[in-house]
Amino acid sequence: MFLRFLKLTGSLLLAGGVAAAGVGATYVTKWTRELPDYRELDTLSLGAETRVFARDGTPLGSLIPKIGEQAISRTLVRLDEISPFMTAALIANEDRRFFEHYGLDPYGIGRQFQRLAQGEEAQGGSTLTNQLIKNTLLYDEYKAARTPDRKIKEWLLSVQVERAFTKEEILRNYLNAIYWGDGGPVELYGIYSAAQAYFGKTPKQLSLAESAYLTVLVPSAGRYFNYEATRPLMKVLLDRMVEDKWVTRAQADAAWKEDLQPRGWQIRYEPDGTLKSAQLVDRTAKELKAVTSTRAPHFMGQVEGELLRRFGREKVYGSGGLRVYTTLDPKVQTGVETASREATGLPPGATLGAVVIDPYTSEVLGMVGQKLRGAAPPDDWNNAAQGQRQIGSTIKPLLYTTALSTGLDQTHREDDKPVSFPCEGCKNGVYEPKNFEGATTYRSMTIREALDRSLNLVTVRLADRIGLQTFFSKLRALDIPTNDGTGLAAALGAVETTPVKMAAAYAPFVNGGLYRSPRYVTRVTTARGEVLYDVANEVTKPRRVWTPQVAFLGLDMIRGVVNDWTTAQGGLAAQAKFGEWPVAGKTGTSNEVKDLWFVGTTPLYTGAVWVGKQQGGGNPDYYYSGVVNGPIWRRMMELAHSGKTPTKFVEPPGIVYADAPDPGYLPGVKVALLDPRYRDRANTLTEEDTPPPVVYREISWAPGTPDPRTRVVNLDRTTGRLATEFTPPENVVPRRIAIDDLPGYAPDPNPQPLRDEKPDPQAIKAIRSPGMTAADTTPPKAQPKAPEQSAP
Numbered sequence: 001m002f003l004r005f006l007k008l009t010g011s012l013l014l015a016g017g018v019a020a021a022g023v024g025a026t027y028v029t030k031w032t033r034e035l036p037d038y039r040e041l042d043t044l045s046l047g048a049e050t051r052v053f054a055r056d057g058t059p060l061g062s063l064i065p066k067i068g069e070q071a072i073s074r075t076l077v078r079l080d081e082i083s084p085f086m087t088a089a090l091i092a093n094e095d096r097r098f099f100e101h102y103g104l105d106p107y108g109i110g111r112q113f114q115r116l117a118q119g120e121e122a123q124g125g126s127t128l129t130n131q132l133i134k135n136t137l138l139y140d141e142y143k144a145a146r147t148p149d150r151k152i153k154e155w156l157l158s159v160q161v162e163r164a165f166t167k168e169e170i171l172r173n174y175l176n177a178i179y180w181g182d183g184g185p186v187e188l189y190g191i192y193s194a195a196q197a198y199f200g201k202t203p204k205q206l207s208l209a210e211s212a213y214l215t216v217l218v219p220s221a222g223r224y225f226n227y228e229a230t231r232p233l234m235k236v237l238l239d240r241m242v243e244d245k246w247v248t249r250a251q252a253d254a255a256w257k258e259d260l261q262p263r264g265w266q267i268r269y270e271p272d273g274t275l276k277s278a279q280l281v282d283r284t285a286k287e288l289k290a291v292t293s294t295r296a297p298h299f300m301g302q303v304e305g306e307l308l309r310r311f312g313r314e315k316v317y318g319s320g321g322l323r324v325y326t327t328l329d330p331k332v333q334t335g336v337e338t339a340s341r342e343a344t345g346l347p348p349g350a351t352l353g354a355v356v357i358d359p360y361t362s363e364v365l366g367m368v369g370q371k372l373r374g375a376a377p378p379d380d381w382n383n384a385a386q387g388q389r390q391i392g393s394t395i396k397p398l399l400y401t402t403a404l405s406t407g408l409d410q411t412h413r414e415d416d417k418p419v420s421f422p423c424e425g426c427k428n429g430v431y432e433p434k435n436f437e438g439a440t441t442y443r444s445m446t447i448r449e450a451l452d453r454s455l456n457l458v459t460v461r462l463a464d465r466i467g468l469q470t471f472f473s474k475l476r477a478l479d480i481p482t483n484d485g486t487g488l489a490a491a492l493g494a495v496e497t498t499p500v501k502m503a504a505a506y507a508p509f510v511n512g513g514l515y516r517s518p519r520y521v522t523r524v525t526t527a528r529g530e531v532l533y534d535v536a537n538e539v540t541k542p543r544r545v546w547t548p549q550v551a552f553l554g555l556d557m558i559r560g561v562v563n564d565w566t567t568a569q570g571g572l573a574a575q576a577k578f579g580e581w582p583v584a585g586k587t588g589t590s591n592e593v594k595d596l597w598f599v600g601t602t603p604l605y606t607g608a609v610w611v612g613k614q615q616g617g618g619n620p621d622y623y624y625s626g627v628v629n630g631p632i633w634r635r636m637m638e639l640a641h642s643g644k645t646p647t648k649f650v651e652p653p654g655i656v657y658a659d660a661p662d663p664g665y666l667p668g669v670k671v672a673l674l675d676p677r678y679r680d681r682a683n684t685l686t687e688e689d690t691p692p693p694v695v696y697r698e699i700s701w702a703p704g705t706p707d708p709r710t711r712v713v714n715l716d717r718t719t720g721r722l723a724t725e726f727t728p729p730e731n732v733v734p735r736r737i738a739i740d741d742l743p744g745y746a747p748d749p750n751p752q753p754l755r756d757e758k759p760d761p762q763a764i765k766a767i768r769s770p771g772m773t774a775a776d777t778t779p780p781k782a783q784p785k786a787p788e789q790s791a792p
Contacts, residue, residue: 049075050322052303054330055363055522060295063304064186065317073197074189075321076527079172082191082203085211087171088246093215093237095128096244099167132174133157175203180214181221184287188221197286198224198262208247208255212237213262224286227265227278262286296333298369298382299326303520311524311532322532325523327363332356332605335639336366343371343632346611347593347619353383354632355500356607356640359507362516364500365605366640381614384499389595389610392493392588392625393454394502395480397509397561399491400451400459401554402474403466405546405684410448410557410671411661414461416441421464421488422712422734431488433460449665451557452564454572454587456492463491470684477545478505478515493588499608502599507606509555509584512652513546548652549674549681555601555649556672559584562600564669567626575630576600578638580646585633587625592618598629603647605640609633654678722746 049062065072079087091098126134179187180194188194191203194214199206206214216233217223223230238252247255256273264285268276303326307316316322336354343352351371357364369382381387403412417440423431433456434440440457450458463471471491472482479501486494497505500518508515524533546554562583565571572587576598585600596611609629654675660666674682714723714732723732 049073050307050316050324052300052324052326054295054326054328054333055365056330057325058330060300060326060328062321063300063307063316072189073183073186073193074176075192076176076190077172077192077203079168079175082175083206083211085208085247086191086203086206086214087175088241089208089211089215089237090175090218091128091171092241092244092246094131094218095126096240098128098171101127128174129170132170132177178218179221180217181224181286184284200263207258208238208251209234209258209260212241212255213260224262225280225283227262227267227280228275231275231278295330296328296337296367297378297380298384299328299333299364299367299520301369301380301382302364302367302385306520307524315532321527323525323527323529324521326521327358327361327365327519328367329365329640332366332640334366335636335642336368337372338639339632339636340368340370340372341374342635343611345623345628345631346371347596347613347621347623347628349613350611350619351379351383351614352609352611352632353385353387353499354607354609354636355384355503356605356636357500357503357507357518359510359601359606361519362504362507363519363522366636367500379614383610383614384608387498387610387614388496389498389612390493390496390590391480391502392590392595392597394586394588394597394599394608395491395493395495396451396454396459396588397554397558397586398474398478398480398505399463399471400447400557401509401546401550402471402684403447403462404553404557404674405474405550405682406466406470407679407682408447408466409673410553411446411658411673413444413446414450414458414465415444416450416455416457417443419457419461421460423487424734433457433488433492445665446661448557448560448660448669448671449662451586452560452572452666453570454561459491460488463488474545474684477543478508479517480505493590499597499599499610502597503606503608506558506585506599506601506608508545508551509558510601510603510606510649511551512548512650513544513551514542515545516542547681547683549654549678550684552649552652552655553672553674555584558586558600559649560669560671561586564666572626573598573600573630575626576634576637578634579641581637581641582646582649583637584649587629589623589625593621593623594618596623596625596628598625598633600633600637602637602641603649604644605637607633607637609636654681 049064051062052060054060062073065074176190176192178191179189180191180197181188183193183197186193188197191214194217195201195203195206195210198214198217199210201210212234213230216230216237223233235256238247238255241247242249242252253273257269257271258273259267259269261267264280264282265278266281267278270276303324304316307322307324311322336356340352340354346352352368353370354366354368355364356366367382367384368378369384369386370378372378383389404410416435418432418434420430420432423429426432435456436454441455445455445458447458447462450462468488468490475482475495480497481495483490483495504516504518519535521533522535523531525531545551559582562571562573562576562585565574567574573585576585577583581602581604583600583602585598588597588599589595594612594617597609599608600606609632611623611625611628611632654677655672656675657670658673660669660671663669712734714727714734715721716723716727716731
C-alpha cells in the first residue's frame, strides 16, 4: 500500500512538473513573440539634438526631439567623450558587477526575492543592462504599467543584448539614454544634457566630485532640490569607488573637499569638506536656456521642415543629431525683428509677416512670421512662409515685365477707360474691373504711368493684349500659382502665395533675370563632421525667367513706382526710400483691405512685408499699404544696410534712356528702353494658343451690358466654325462674335473626317474677329476670388 502511495505521489509530481513545464513553455513562447527585436538597440534613435547655426557660425539653437508631447534634450556621445570618473562612478553606484554578469545579476535577484519573502518592497538589483532595456526597448511598457510580464521580458532581452553587444556598447547606450531630470522647457536625457544643465560642461570635463554628484541623481533626479540629503550619498559613493579600486583614497578625499557648486545653488564648505550651508537661489538655473531658447523661431521652423524633407526624422533627431549651417544673417534678422516690434498703424487685430533674402542666391537672411510684441514669444504660425494670401497689385510688375519681354516698351499706351469681358460666373455674365475707388481718367496713357498709378483698367487690357497664358507661363516659372479660374482678375492679384515666395519672384529684377527657390540651409554635417549636404556641390541651375535687359527694364518700372512721385504728389511707395540706397518696389492691397503688401528691392537685398488678419477677413476702414507696409519695409532695410556703402543697380548692356512721354504727368522722368540693336533680348513669344493683340473698340453702350453688336455662339475648336450636332461636346466652346462677321463662321458644307491632331493655329486665329478681346476667345471660367477692384 505504501508502494502504491509512492507511485501515486510520484505520478502527481510528474504530472505537475509536466503541467508546469507546459505552462512555462506557453508563457515563454508568448513572451518571445511579444519581445521587441533586441537588434534595434544597434540603430535605436535616442532622440539626439540637431544644432543649428547662423551663416556666421553663431548658434541659433537646437531642434529638440520629443517623447510624446514632451521635448527632450539629448546629444549622443561616445565613451571616449565622457570623463572616466563618470563611467566609474556610475558602475560603482548602479551595477558593481557590470563586467562580471551576463545581463542578470544573481546576487541582486536573490536580494530581491529575500526582501519580498520578508514582506519588504523590492528595490534596486537591476543591472545597467536591465535599466537600458527599460529606458529604450521597453520604454512604452514601463510607462503603461508595472507587471510581472514586463520584468520577464526585461530579463530575456537583457540576456540577448549581452550576447550581441559589448560591455562598452551597452555602457555607452546607457549613458546616452538615462533620465537626469527636468530641464525647464525640455527633459534631460543622457550625460551630455546632464553635464550641460548641472555644471555647464561637456561630459569630458566632469571632475570626480561632479561625476559623483550626477551619479547619485540617477535613481531620483528630484534629489537636486535637497543638497543636504544628497551630500552623504556622495560620500558613500566615493568610499565605494575607493573600495572597488576605481580611484585612490587621495583622489576621493580631494573630490570630497572640492568646492562643488551645482547650478542654482550657493554652497559653503568647511576645509575638510563638511557642509556649512546650502541655499537653492534659482530653481530654474539648470534649465538649458542656451540650448532650448531659439533665435528666429519662424526661420528655425522652416529649417526643420527642410531637414525633415531632405533627410527624414531619424537622421535629424537620431544617430547623434546633425550640425546645420543656415543662411540667416544675425544683423538682418535683428533688423526684421526690430521693424516688426516697432510697426505701428496696423489694422485692428492684424499681424504681419516679413522676410529679407539675398536676390543673387535667394538665401533667406531674415524672417519674422508674426507681429512681435516686446519680449513675448510669438505664435508658431509663420505668416512669412506659411500664409497663402492674395497678393493684390504686387503682381502687376510681373505682368508689365512680361509685356516688355514680348517687345512692348514703357511708352506703350493703353486706354484707362471702362471695359468688360464675358464671364460665365460673374454678375450679369461679364467681368468689369474698376480702378481703385472707381477713379478713371478716360484717356490713353503709357504703361509706365499706369504702373505708377496702379491702374486696374490699363492692367487688364495689357493682360488681355499679351494673353493670359503668356503671363501664366511666367508666373509658373516664378513658382507662383496661376489660379487660372480667376481669369483676367489674376492680373490684378487674385492669386495667392507667401511673402518669401514674392521676395524670390522679385529677385530676378536685380540679378539679371534668374529665378532661384528660397533657401534656408547651406551645409549639413553629422555630429562627427561627415558632410551630408553642401550647397557648393549643388548642381541645380537657376531658371532664366527674363533676359538681363528685360529684367532691368522691369526693375526700372518698379524703381519709378518708388521714385517718380513724392507722397504729397500721390506716390504709392515713396515712404520705402531710405538713405542714399536706390529702392524699387510695389505696393498691393487685396479686396476689402484683407491683405496689405509691399515687395521691394535694393541692389543688396530683396524683401517683402505682408500685413493682415491671420484668420482672414477685411477691414471696415481703409488702410493704405504704402502708409502701413512701406515704413515697416524701410525700417528693416535701413537696419540691414547700416554700415554698408550704397551701390547702384547693375545695368546690363543694351539699355538706353529717353524722356518720358507726357511730361505733364511724369516731369523730368527718364525711362529705360531696349536699344534697337538688342531687339532680340525681348524674346518672350506669346503662347501658341493665345490670341494676337487687338485694337479695342470704343465702348459706347451702357456699362455692365454686352456689346449689342456682338453675339455669343458655340464654335468648334477644331475647325474655328460654328458647332453643329456632330461636334463632340468637348470641342464646343462659347465665343462672342461680331454679328457682321457671323457669315464667315458658317459650318463647312463638306467637312473632312476628323483626325487626332492639334488644331491649326491659323484656324484658331481665325476665330478672332477684329475688335474682340482675349476674354472672348478664352474659355469663360468662374471667378470665385476675383476682386471687383484692386487697390494700389
